[in-house]
Amino acid sequence: MTTRQTNIDQNILKLVWNNTNDAIFTIGYDGRILSANPAFTSILGWVQEDFNKHNCFPFFSNMTDEEHKQLLSSFKEGNDIPYYVTKRKRKDGIVLDILASYRAINKGEVLAVGMYKDFTEQMEIQRRLQASEDCYRNLVEFIPDSIFIEKNGQITFVNQPAIKLVGAATAEEIIGKPISQLVPENMSQQFLNRIRESSLSNKPIIEQIYRFDGTHIWGEIITMQIEFKDDKVLQILVRDVTAKKNYQQQLEYLAYHDPLTGLSNRRYFTEQINRELEQDANDSKILGIMYIDLDRFKAINDSLGHEIGDQLLKQFAIRLKESVRNSDIICRVGGDEFLVLLNGLNNKNDAAIIASKLNNESKKPFIINNTKIEISSSIGISLFPQDGIDSKKLIQRSDEALYKAKITRNTYQFYDESNSKL
Structure with a gap:
């Protein structure tokens, strides 16, 4: 490799080191941080002078000396640590969610290279989504109506009333099955069309719902589009109106x-x-x-x-x-x-x-x-x-x-x- 090419490569590496948004740092054989790029300080607040005072990662909030030794031993054996989400402490004490990875080097004075990406915002979104999902689950489990969540024709979620409605023993018997299993096979496409039309018109429909034991009930179905697990899905609410339907049929019969x-x-x-x-x-x-x-x-x-x-x-x-x-x-x-x-x-x-x-x-x-x-x-x-x-x-x-x-x-x-x- 020519001197000119070497200089170009070093300049490129310097540009990456100084301008990347991810924190990059090198680790020595004694466990000290040898160097860290500007993004490291920007994300975690620690500077090179701080590392000279520690032979252990100061941004590890709960790492023991024994765990630190085990980590160094793993690097010395040539083991890489792939991406995983963990916690790291800023210099001001704030704990961040970090997407971390390490690569064993074992060359010169460098034992390993670490890379951190601030994942706090993404994890907060995920926690909010999870909290929203947990809230939704808690809500639908306490309402008496049956709830089915449908995506691309498949059932992805049911509450307890829905399990009872179709006569299943567990949710696993229903989840992953087509929503059209609630009606006879020859009526499946018509049923799918009707529930999709209902989601657009916001008007309830009355359908015969077939249970696992072969019996059927009359269900009033209200369908609406919602976001569930960050996806657009159909929420299908089914209310058992068999008694009401039978009463209406009885009245119609008596009328004639x-x-x-x-x-x-x-x-x-x-x-x-x-x-x-x-x-x-x-x-x-x-x-x-x-x-x-x-x-x-x-x-x-x-x-x-x-x-x-x-x-x-x-x-x-x-x-x-x-x-x-x-x-x-x-x-x-x-x-x-x-x-x-x-x-x-x-x-x-x-x-x-x-x-x-x-x-x-x-x-x-x-x-x-x-x-x-x-x-x-x-x-x-x-x-x-x-x-x-x-x-x-x-x-x-x-x-x-x-x-x-x-x-x-x-x-x-x-x-x-x-x-x-x-």
């Missing part, structure tokens, strides 16, 4: 069904017949309305009691469902009166066949509490469009036909305008 027989009620029947009339008006199909009444029901109800009467109505409703087609709609009007919407009849005879079958089924004895009860049914029938084109008129005319059937009982009658009582 008869509580005794489970058949549809007059409100539902009217909505359905109006819809069918609107559709069949364009299709030129025949519809039938059967108005049914049980013969002698009042006498049975009065003599045997309302409990027996209710059981009779429930058993008759079963026979009624078995006598009509699956496409037909059955309604309990009230008391012992029923309505049936006969869909898509080919002709008048189709209605007659169904009515005749029901008359025959009604005559078969009913056994209730070991009591044999015999009744029959009377049926009035009106047809669309010949007897009317709206639900009110058709029901009214089937009622008129029923009035005539009740004269002889156990039979059916079609509406006949020429014999109408109105």
Whole structure:
């Protein structure tokens, strides 16, 4: 190497030594600091004169003589110490977080070279993040709602209520799994789309959540974007609303069904017949309305009691469902009166066949509490469009036909305008 090249290298090293932001220092075989660059003094406050007074690192706040000897022995054996975060004391007593490393030299009077980087700010940020995370964890563990943290489709955190919600034993059974495991596989993409849309709109959604044991609950889900562990993630809050959902479904059911027989009620029947009339008006199909009444029901109800009467109505409703087609709609009007919407009849005879079958089924004895009860049914029938084109008129005319059937009982009658009582 030429003298010129040597001078260039030394100048470069001098520039680095004097201008780097990291503290660099050399260590002698006796443990003294031989030299330190300006950044060392800038970071820790110690100057070269301070090192002449010590044969141990004065910036080590708690190093014993024995530990110092072990460190020197390690350097003499050629062992380097890679980067690690530790504590170092400034001359004014302030303790800093330092990213430290050492390289064994064992050449000339230099045993090793040390390098320090002030890491106090980075560690303070990390401590704040950790404190923020710890605060978040403590908070979510005490709220009753289930919290799932999701990133890139995977669950990264759950609280105890969430573990209980899905029926898991530990968080490890959930963390690392896709959030879509909460719904059936064929609904996973739709579910992911909905929770992401919810995070943008801030509107809750209601979903069926499947538990580990195969059962499911109804969950109200609120999704929001948050920062967790310095990452942007989705916080998914799930509230069990199964009881509320079941109550709503029960109310909806009761709004359209008869509580005794489970058949549809007059409100539902009217909505359905109006819809069918609107559709069949364009299709030129025949519809039938059967108005049914049980013969002698009042006498049975009065003599045997309302409990027996209710059981009779429930058993008759079963026979009624078995006598009509699956496409037909059955309604309990009230008391012992029923309505049936006969869909898509080919002709008048189709209605007659169904009515005749029901008359025959009604005559078969009913056994209730070991009591044999015999009744029959009377049926009035009106047809669309010949007897009317709206639900009110058709029901009214089937009622008129029923009035005539009740004269002889156990039979059916079609509406006949020429014999109408109105």
